[in-house]
Amino acid sequence: xxxxxxxxxxxxxxxxxxxxxxxxxxxxxxxxxxxxxxxxxxxxxxxxxxxxxxxxxxxxxxxxxxxxxxxxxxxxxxxxxxxxxxxxxxxxxxxxxxxxxxxxxxxxxxxxxxxxxxxxxxxxxxxxxxxxxxxxxxxxxxxxxxxxxxxxxxxxxxxxxxxxxxxxxxxxxxxxxxxxxxxxxxxxxxxxxxxxxxxxxxxxxxxxxxxxxxxxxxxxxxxxxxxxxx
Numbered sequence: 095x096x097x098x099x100x101x102x103x104x105x106x107x108x109x110x111x112x113x114x115x116x117x118x119x120x121x122x123x124x125x126x127x128x129x130x131x132x133x134x135x136x137x138x139x140x141x142x143x144x145x146x147x148x149x150x151x152x153x154x155x156x157x158x159x160x161x162x163x164x165x166x167x168x169x170x171x172x173x174x175x176x177x178x179x180x181x182x183x184x185x186x187x188x189x190x191x192x193x194x195x196x197x198x199x200x201x202x203x204x205x206x207x208x209x210x211x212x213x214x215x216x217x218x219x220x221x222x223x224x225x226x227x228x229x230x231x232x233x234x235x236x237x238x239x240x241x242x243x244x245x246x247x248x249x250x251x252x253x254x255x256x257x258x259x260x261x262x263x264x265x266x267x268x269x270x271x272x273x274x275x276x277x278x279x280x281x282x283x284x285x286x287x288x289x290x291x292x293x294x295x296x297x298x299x300x301x302x303x304x305x306x307x308x309x310x311x312x313x314x315x316x317x318x319x320x321x322x323x324x
Contacts, residue, residue: 119237123230130223137219141212148209151202158195162188 169184 120234123233134223137216141216144209144212148205151205155198155202158191158198162191162195
């Protein structure tokens with residue numbers, strides 16, 4: 095189980111160091127996944143060695159059992175041949191290999207238990223890494239949103255603290271309003287002048303017509319007073 099303790103210590107160290115810096119969340123997460131996968135590979139190698147040891151113990155255990163069985167068969171052969179002394183020697187050998195078998199089986203059982211625990215821990219580790227891989231994109235998106243919000247807030251705070259630009263903008267708006275008002279006033283005066291000139295011309299025309307009528311009427315009256323020369 096030591097391999098997983100080392101992995102946990104390494105990941106905790108990397109995470110704490112990366113989070114304390116946290117300048118590039120995406121880069122940090124990618125590096126963490128790389129570290130996790132590298133340690134996963136090393137853990138798989140360690141588990142594979144443990145499985146190999148378990149298989150070796152299994153073979154040796156079976157070998158000791160086979161030898162015990164073989165010496166028991168030889169003892170039976172000796173008994174059938176009437177050679178009890180050889181049968182006793184064979185049974186002592188059988189007893190020796192049975193003891194070896196029991197010792198190897200004890201080690202094999204312990205190794206099987208250890209290997210099963212390592213396999214389960216390895217599966218759990220692999221599942222967690224796969225889950226981290228799935229979460230990475232979501233975490234990166236959240237980090238980018240947070241970064242964008244921070245930039246906007248920083249910009250707004252900076253602009254709020256500097257009123258000069260806003261005041262200049264307001265003064266320019268007021269100046270444009272004044273220019274528009276002056277232009278409208280000038281147009282109104284121009285229109286008024288045009289109307290006044292037109293009315294004056296018609297008044298002079300009417301005055302001229304009235305004078306001409308009076309002169310004509312006076313002439314006619316004067317002519318009536320003159321002697322008829324016809």
